[in-house]
Amino acid sequence: MSDRPYEVIGTRPVRHDGADKVTGRAKFGADVRLPGMVYGYVLRSPHAHARIRRLDTTRAEQFPGVLAVVTAADLPESPDRPVDLVEGTLPLRYVRANVLARDKVLYKGHAVAAVAAVNRHVAEEAASLIEVDYEPLPAVLDVLGAMREDAPRVHEDLRMREFGETTERAGNIAEHFRFVLGEVEPSPTGEGLVPKGFADADVIVEREFRTAMVHQGYLEPQNATALWNQDGRVYVWTSTQGAFSAREAIAWVLDLPVSRVCVYPMEVGGAFGGKIRIYLEPVAALLSRKCGRPVQIVMPRRDVFEATGPTPGTVIRVKMGARKDGRISAAQVWMAYETGAFPSGQCAFGAMCILAPYDIPNLVIDGYDVVVNKPSTAPYRAPGATQAAFAAESVVDELAEKLGMDPIEFRLKNAAREGTRRADGPKHARIGCVEVLEAMRNHPHYRAPLEGQNRGRGVALGYWFNIGWYSACTISVNPDGTVNLVEGSVDLSGTRTSIAMQAAEVLGLRPDQVHPVVADTDSIGPTAVTGGSRTTYATGWAAYEAAHDVIRQMKQRAAMIWDVEPAAISFERGVFRTGERTMTFAELAARLEETGGPVIGRGAVNPASAGGSFAGAIADVEVDPGTGKVRLLRFTSLQDAGRAVHPTAVEGQMQGGSAQGIGWALFEEYAWTAEGAMANSSLLDYREPTALDVPPIETVIVEVPDPEHPFGVRGVGEANIVPPPAAIANAVYRAVGVRLRQLPLKASALVDALRAREN
Amino acid sequence: MKWFDYAAPGSLTEAFELLARHPGARPLAGGTDLLVQMRAGERQADLLVDVKRIPELNELGCDASGTLRLGAAVPCCVISESELVRRRWPALAEVAAMIGGVPIQSRASLGGNLCNAAPSADGPPVLMVLRAICRVAGPSGERRLPVEEFCIGPGKTVLAPGELLVGFEIPPPEPASGACYLRFTPRAEMDIAVAGAAAAVRVEGEAIGWARLALSAVAPTPLLVREAGEYLAGKPATEDAIRAAAEIARDAARPISDVRGTAEHRRRLVSVLAERALRVAVARAREAQA
Amino acid sequence: MRRAMVRVQTTVNGQPAEFLCEPRQSLLECLRDILGLTGTKEGCNDGNCGACAVIMDGRLVNSCLVLGVEAEGRTILTIEGLARGSELHPIQRAFLEQGAVQCGFCTPGLILATKALLDRIADPSEAEIRRWLANHLCRCTGYDKVVRAVRQAAAELKEACR
Numbered sequence A: 001m002s003d004r005p006y007e008v009i010g011t012r013p014v015r016h017d018g019a020d021k022v023t024g025r026a027k028f029g030a031d032v033r034l035p036g037m038v039y040g041y042v043l044r045s046p047h048a049h050a051r052i053r054r055l056d057t058t059r060a061e062q063f064p065g066v067l068a069v070v071t072a073a074d075l076p077e078s079p080d081r082p083v084d085l086v087e088g089t090l091p092l093r094y095v096r097a098n099v100l101a102r103d104k105v106l107y108k109g110h111a112v113a114a115v116a117a118v119n120r121h122v123a124e125e126a127a128s129l130i131e132v133d134y135e136p137l138p139a140v141l142d143v144l145g146a147m148r149e150d151a152p153r154v155h156e157d158l159r160m161r162e163f164g165e166t167t168e169r170a171g172n173i174a175e176h177f178r179f180v181l182g183e184v185e186p187s188p189t190g191e192g193l194v195p196k197g198f199a200d201a202d203v204i205v206e207r208e209f210r211t212a213m214v215h216q217g218y219l220e221p222q223n224a225t226a227l228w229n230q231d232g233r234v235y236v237w238t239s240t241q242g243a244f245s246a247r248e249a250i251a252w253v254l255d256l257p258v259s260r261v262c263v264y265p266m267e268v269g270g271a272f273g274g275k276i277r278i279y280l281e282p283v284a285a286l287l288s289r290k291c292g293r294p295v296q297i298v299m300p301r302r303d304v305f306e307a308t309g310p311t312p313g314t315v316i317r318v319k320m321g322a323r324k325d326g327r328i329s330a331a332q333v334w335m336a337y338e339t340g341a342f343p344s345g346q347c348a349f350g351a352m353c354i355l356a357p358y359d360i361p362n363l364v365i366d367g368y369d370v371v372v373n374k375p376s377t378a379p380y381r382a383p384g385a386t387q388a389a390f391a392a393e394s395v396v397d398e399l400a401e402k403l404g405m406d407p408i409e410f411r412l413k414n415a416a417r418e419g420t421r422r423a424d425g426p427k428h429a430r431i432g433c434v435e436v437l438e439a440m441r442n443h444p445h446y447r448a449p450l451e452g453q454n455r456g457r458g459v460a461l462g463y464w465f466n467i468g469w470y471s472a473c474t475i476s477v478n479p480d481g482t483v484n485l486v487e488g489s490v491d492l493s494g495t496r497t498s499i500a501m502q503a504a505e506v507l508g509l510r511p512d513q514v515h516p517v518v519a520d521t522d523s524i525g526p527t528a529v530t531g532g533s534r535t536t537y538a539t540g541w542a543a544y545e546a547a548h549d550v551i552r553q554m555k556q557r558a559a560m561i562w563d564v565e566p567a568a569i570s571f572e573r574g575v576f577r578t579g580e581r582t583m584t585f586a587e588l589a590a591r592l593e594e595t596g597g598p599v600i601g602r603g604a605v606n607p608a609s610a611g612g613s614f615a616g617a618i619a620d621v622e623v624d625p626g627t628g629k630v631r632l633l634r635f636t637s638l639q640d641a642g643r644a645v646h647p648t649a650v651e652g653q654m655q656g657g658s659a660q661g662i663g664w665a666l667f668e669e670y671a672w673t674a675e676g677a678m679a680n681s682s683l684l685d686y687r688e689p690t691a692l693d694v695p696p697i698e699t700v701i702v703e704v705p706d707p708e709h710p711f712g713v714r715g716v717g718e719a720n721i722v723p724p725p726a727a728i729a730n731a732v733y734r735a736v737g738v739r740l741r742q743l744p745l746k747a748s749a750l751v752d753a754l755r756a757r758e759n
Numbered sequence B: 001m002k003w004f005d006y007a008a009p010g011s012l013t014e015a016f017e018l019l020a021r022h023p024g025a026r027p028l029a030g031g032t033d034l035l036v037q038m039r040a041g042e043r044q045a046d047l048l049v050d051v052k053r054i055p056e057l058n059e060l061g062c063d064a065s066g067t068l069r070l071g072a073a074v075p076c077c078v079i080s081e082s083e084l085v086r087r088r089w090p091a092l093a094e095v096a097a098m099i100g101g102v103p104i105q106s107r108a109s110l111g112g113n114l115c116n117a118a119p120s121a122d123g124p125p126v127l128m129v130l131r132a133i134c135r136v137a138g139p140s141g142e143r144r145l146p147v148e149e150f151c152i153g154p155g156k157t158v159l160a161p162g163e164l165l166v167g168f169e170i171p172p173p174e175p176a177s178g179a180c181y182l183r184f185t186p187r188a189e190m191d192i193a194v195a196g197a198a199a200a201v202r203v204e205g206e207a208i209g210w211a212r213l214a215l216s217a218v219a220p221t222p223l224l225v226r227e228a229g230e231y232l233a234g235k236p237a238t239e240d241a242i243r244a245a246a247e248i249a250r251d252a253a254r255p256i257s258d259v260r261g262t263a264e265h266r267r268r269l270v271s272v273l274a275e276r277a278l279r280v281a282v283a284r285a286r287e288a289q290a
Numbered sequence C: 001m002r003r004a005m006v007r008v009q010t011t012v013n014g015q016p017a018e019f020l021c022e023p024r025q026s027l028l029e030c031l032r033d034i035l036g037l038t039g040t041k042e043g044c045n046d047g048n049c050g051a052c053a054v055i056m057d058g059r060l061v062n063s064c065l066v067l068g069v070e071a072e073g074r075t076i077l078t079i080e081g082l083a084r085g086s087e088l089h090p091i092q093r094a095f096l097e098q099g100a101v102q103c104g105f106c107t108p109g110l111i112l113a114t115k116a117l118l119d120r121i122a123d124p125s126e127a128e129i130r131r132w133l134a135n136h137l138c139r140c141t142g143y144d145k146v147v148r149a150v151r152q153a154a155a156e157l158k159e160a161c162r
């Protein structure tokens, strides 16, 4: 692109934290070293569901080298109230109960006590001396089983919310919601609604899909280092997506005013939605209060699997009808998501996305969030949407096939556009659905012949709505003509740079002349989590505002020097100008002291929503019919980035999301024992893809600027994970003619299906 | 992990003394099984006797008869990089390059692989088809036994307390012979075999002189399927014969269902992998013949 | 039994290093908690992620599966020892220039794996690169840019050798 409108946006500078990341100097949470620091270990439940009859910590307390032991009895007992977590509202008692179980453990791995000691081995040995007397209870592990009236109850006090109201119905269904568009009628059975439009469909496909619980799989385990200072303030160093949301949650759990808590967000070794909730932070703080020393806890990998927040397994039924002209006439969706031990609202996210790529006149979506005796689930990159797209995009593929249409042409015929209504109500703003589909259709990969036996090509489309939300940023001008940018957004993947670049664009500086710093909660205004693909969008917008604030103030200074009105001064490409007189940004920066002192620009934004992003995937596979092994031959990811601020970073997001989607498709799952223990809680048996399991991932950045954002940016962090599982399942079908409707697509299931077809 | 002590003897005698004095002692080779299991609380020891500094366990070379003498503690990377092994026993070099990944192979030994006695271990089937002999020594002397007699159950071996596996002796490859090991894992690497099959074959003209077939992950121990070899001996090396031998292997397998795979899938894998491994072994034998 | 700590003498990043540890402490713990070299990361503590990789006597190892006491008399290279003075090693630079770093948690291990690879195979194929990196999980990048970085580093190092 030669005629690019920008100097900085769209370039690929080396990131600001790069040197620290390649020299080992970057400080992650577990790298914190404080004077007198000791190490904690958390004792966890061996049962999926049990009552705690008795808990005796005496022997652990007496073990040599132990400094403190805590249990739920050390948590404050302030009155219960709903608290607003990032992904939904939950009673405070549930939030506390997940930190340390009080009278019931609700999943294998649920924390029951913690020890601080001179090193981690001593802490672990001492924890094994804590005596816990459990009364095992029947566990519910299966989402459909949990929905039955006679299922064992995870919570005695849980009442179902239905259509936004709390009902009297006790059980494991936490929430039932329904989205309706177009014409609907009561179902023949009298229960629920069905959309009209199936009557004039020429083909109808109705299928059930299952997906396994999976984990975000970040490389860095959860950790927390806490110091309960003698002045009553609590300092926490942690790996979190949101320093401010962590501060709030810690304060709620410990019943402290937020101002008494300071959170230092450390470098984060991957998060993908899994590091929004807090786990270890209050425990480390309580241990620190007891022993008067800083306490660090790092989760063993097993606990990361068993006791953090994986993302829900699902059962999804999709029925769609289409006419011979290729238009989808009606869709009905039933979806149930397991939320784990406590309610969480990811089914609704899935429902917002499942049909969003299409313009469907009549539809009904019923969704259920269901609690089960498994770890409390958390978001994972486009939370809820990947499972949903696996179901919907498999059905769409089958419809296209039945109609004899090219799968991309069929999608284009039904593609959502600006003004198309989403199932949950709002109309799409300017979106890039059509553009992404066209890029897929025109891509050499899609057009290249695929020869050879047992090979097939599949495509799928995915959507994530993206969020806006509040961000703060300040920019102070250095006398040497550079600026320092202080932001509240934790940097998970290089956003320091994509945010700094937006400020640099406004200020006419090079990216390396902007020094970005991610600040602790004492040092910057509140900023919402890094999640929902919002950071480059919203914090970048705040940086844009702050940079403009700098320019406005600098113009006033120039006006003083030149003795003209500020309005008479222009600023372009780093130069202030009035008439013939000019001053560079650096020249003026050197004269701030004499013109009134420091210039500090501020930006604070709170965009209500953000432009959604579409992503497509094209996958070529080869199936070994003997073993059932699926090998990826070629993979292309396409995504609408609005405006790619740092194309390398955008490609990196697309490739990373694709690889996660590939793992979700082929390998990853929580396997369970009959008693409800995770049977594969190691990286060996959980099987994240290695460098040998993913092919080179080609990327195509589509740019349909978001009309609201000053630079047209759309968040790109999430939509890319959505299409791969469906694309791969569709490719497997094209390769060997069987459709698998369960994730992961297991080799054994594939061989079973091939044999079943033969017979 | 519970406390343990550590010792690194420089000789077999010293090692036997330590093992005799500490009933709770365990040998430590590469530690890629042992340390993982101890951390998970699956194995305990109050003394780890590091065997990596004992000369006999680090041997790698041929004796006058051309027999390979391979120390039990030689790390896989040394085996797979050895010109001698690559030339004479390529299937052995290949399996050494298959266990774990590069940093695992820097430490993991075939001795540890066998002594750990996991049914899924990749090394033992290859050692079996290559007719490897184990050299076992203890305070009262040395004994020798074929690899197929070494494991007696999951995690269990014939080693008596205080004994060490010193190494393997692998006879020189016969002319016109070839061997191969294939396994199925969901991931390409860094994964444990759901099932595996090793084959070694000697061809005589168009016929099979002898054949050996061994399996991993489908029985309580790595399994030598003698019947499959006996069936093939003297038969023409045809697809039908190979398929029939693979069926024999499938019937010999006694797989279980676990988190890594179902019994049914494992059984099917055995016939597929045995067939393919035999086919490669025959092709290699023919190449050697040519 | 009396619990006796062990004194270990090694060479770390070219300097003699001596420390006192418990026999059960891994080399990873000794590097991080005793010697303060926190650039080596712990991702799993059971050999399955490669974040803890260091080079010991010229071989890439997972330091979580090496006991601190086993380092006696050995030479260890960690990520902290790679840059030459104030200049990044060509592998480090290649990782930055190719955008092979996202969160950076896997990066020290991947960089040392690349070093070990290029020390052995100067001009590796794509398949060789992927095989050498297969013990190193990276959840952020999908490996594509990592492989490119290894290729760039290989080319530069070869150029520098000429």
Ligand SMILES: Cc1cc2nc3c(=O)[nH]c(=O)nc-3n(C[C@H](O)[C@H](O)[C@H](O)COP(=O)(O)OP(=O)(O)OC[C@H]3O[C@@H](n4cnc5c(N)ncnc54)[C@H](O)[C@@H]3O)c2cc1C
Pocket (backbone or CB within 6 Å): A684, B026, B027, B028, B029, B030, B031, B032, B033, B034, B035, B036, B051, B057, B072, B073, B098, B099, B100, B101, B104, B107, B108, B109, B110, B111, B112, B113, B114, B115, B116, B120, B121, B122, B123, B159, B163, B164, B165, B166, B190, B191, B192, B193, C046, C047, C048
């Ligand atoms: C990430 C990862 C991937 C792996 N992948 C594979 C794989 O693909 N295939 C596979 O087969 N295995 C795999 N393994 C398992 C392991 O690496 C191998 O079994 C390895 O060969 C064990 O050798 P070691 O030298 O590390 O044994 P160690 O762990 O040192 O010892 C194993 C056992 O043998 C005993 N022992 C060791 N040496 C002797 C001796 N000389 N005499 C008596 N007893 C002894 C020990 O006491 C211990 O019980 C993997 C492990 C990891 C961590």
Ligand code: FES
Pocket (backbone or CB within 6 Å): C041, C042, C043, C044, C045, C046, C047, C048, C049, C050, C051, C052, C053, C062, C063, C064, C065
């Ligand atoms: S921490 Fe050592 S391999 Fe993961």
Ligand code: FES
Pocket (backbone or CB within 6 Å): A219, A269, A270, C100, C101, C102, C103, C104, C105, C106, C107, C137, C138, C139, C140, C141
């Ligand atoms: S960059 Fe995050 S794990 Fe590799």
